[in-house]
Amino acid sequence: xxxxxxxxxxxxxxxxxxxxxxxxxxxxxxxxxxxxxxxxxxxxxxxxxxxxxxxxxxxxxxxxxxxxxxxxxxxxxxxxxxxxxxxxxxxxxxxxxxxxxxxxxxxxxxxxxxxxxxxxxxxxxxxxxxxxxxxxxxxxxxxxxxxxxxxxxxxxxxxxxxxxxxxxxxxxxxxxxxxxxxxxxxxxxxxxxxxxxxxxxxxxxxxxxxxxxxxxxxxxxxxxxxxxxxxxxxxx
Amino acid sequence: xxxxxxxxxxxxxxxxxxxxxxxxxxxxxxxxxxxxxxxxxxxxxxxxxxxxxxxxxxxxxxxxxxxxxxxxxxxxxxxxxxxxxxxxxxxxxxxxxxx
Numbered sequence: 001x002x003x004x005x006x007x008x009x010x011x012x013x014x015x016x017x018x019x020x021x022x023x024x025x026x027x028x029x030x031x032x033x034x035x036x037x038x039x040x041x042x043x044x045x046x047x048x049x050x051x052x053x054x055x056x057x058x059x060x061x062x063x064x065x066x067x068x069x070x071x072x073x074x075x076x077x078x079x080x081x082x083x084x085x086x087x088x089x090x091x092x093x094x095x096x097x098x099x100x101x102x103x104x105x106x107x108x109x110x111x112x113x114x115x116x117x118x119x120x121x122x123x124x125x126x127x128x129x130x131x132x133x134x135x136x137x138x139x140x141x142x143x144x145x146x147x148x149x150x151x152x153x154x155x156x157x158x159x160x161x162x163x164x165x166x167x168x169x170x171x172x173x174x175x176x177x178x179x180x181x182x183x184x185x186x187x188x189x190x191x192x193x194x195x196x197x198x199x200x201x202x203x204x205x206x207x208x209x210x211x212x213x214x215x216x217x218x219x220x221x222x223x224x225x226x227x228x229x230x231x232x233x234x235x236x
Numbered sequence: 237x238x239x240x241x242x243x244x245x246x247x248x249x250x251x252x253x254x255x256x257x258x259x260x261x262x263x264x265x266x267x268x269x270x271x272x273x274x275x276x277x278x279x280x281x282x283x284x285x286x287x288x289x290x291x292x293x294x295x296x297x298x299x300x301x302x303x304x305x306x307x308x309x310x311x312x313x314x315x316x317x318x319x320x321x322x323x324x325x326x327x328x329x330x331x332x333x334x335x
Contacts, residue, residue: 002237003237006237006241010241010245013245013249014245014248014249014252017248017249017252017253017272018252020252020253020256020265020268020269020272021252021253021255021256021259021260021265021269021272026262026264026265026268029264029265029268030268033268033271033272036249036272036275037275040275040278040279043242043245043279044279044282046237047242047282047283047285047286048286049282049285049286049294049297051294052278052282052294052297052298052301055298055301056301059301059305060301060304060305064304064305064308067308067309067312068264068267068268068308068312071264071312071315071316072264074316074319075264075315075316075319075325091258091259092259094258095254095255095258095259096255096259098254098255098258099251099252099254099255099258100251102250102251102254103247103248103251106247106250106251107244107247110240110243110244110247111240115287117239117287117288118238118239118240118243118287119238119239119240120238120239120287121237121238121239122239122286122287122288122289123288123289124289125286125289129289129291130285130291130294134291135291135294135295135298138291138292138295139295139298142292143292143295146295146299150299150302150303153302153303153306154302154305154306156306157305157306157307157309157310158309160309160310160313161309161310161312161313162313163313164310164313164314164316164317165313165316165317165320
């Protein structure tokens with residue numbers, strides 16, 4: 001039974017990996033990776049790593065892959081035509097040769113290993129091996145430093161992603177500052193105190209009705225120089 | 237199944253991932269291939285954990301998953317930033333680090 005499950009899961013994992021590498025559309029690559037990760041979770045279960053398998057299933061194949069799907073939907077489809085031509089033949093041959101050489105080397109390393117236990121099924125383990133209790137105990141006692149460092153790493157990555165993907169120049173854009181519903185409910189010609197202080201007039205409704213002369217954009221604020229405005233135009 | 241078989245699957249997946257990193261040009265797919273390589277390492281770690289009858293390898297695998305999540309987070313942030321600046325999304329054409 002174990003053998004059958006192992007071969008099904010292993011063939012699924014390898015087929016998923018091959019799909020990730022060979023499919024042209026990045027969306028299908030992501031789906032192949034999801035299949036690969038689910039097969040891998042089955043392999044982890046066969047190795048008695050219940051908690052890691054559950055984490056793989058929920059966190060990896062669920063949350064992380066959803067992030068991928070969002071970014072591929074945002075970026076990928078328009079660029080698909082650009083990648084029709086693969087990399088040059090020389091690099092392709094070289095890369096495949098490198099991968100084959102690596103595989104042969106790893107096979108030699110595994111088969112020539114001096115570890116006797118590598119050819120066995122592993123020792124019989126107590127019930128609950130690899131469960132949350134045992135992992136949590138190890139993580140919060142012997143591996144406490146690694147646990148804390150990993151949490152800092154996650155914090156740094158979250159902050160870094162926000163900094164990388166934000167819009168340059170903050171939220172000084174006209175449309176973005178006007179988030180209040182009152183701006184659209186006010187009758188034409190009625191402004192706010194902020195507009196009076198800045199010397200500009202107009203809700204969006206008013207700007208459509210008013211003379212074209214005073215409908216221009218407000219002067220950029222001091223912190224938001226001309227360079228930033230030009231960059232924002234380019235970003236659009 | 238003996239531990240050997242799991243290590244063979246791990247080696248094969250790692251090599252497929254390495255070939256993908258070297259041959260694909262779309263940075264999204266390159267990130268996916270990096271995931272493949274990290275997961276191959278995870279299979280090996282968990283197989284060794286089973287071999288010793290000890291959960292240390294599984295802790296290691298969980299930390300690897302954390303690192304992979306961070307890598308995805310930053311990598312996808314970079315891809316979105318590249319897309320916003322209307323630069324080509326192609327690792328062959330993105331040669332300069334200077335903004």
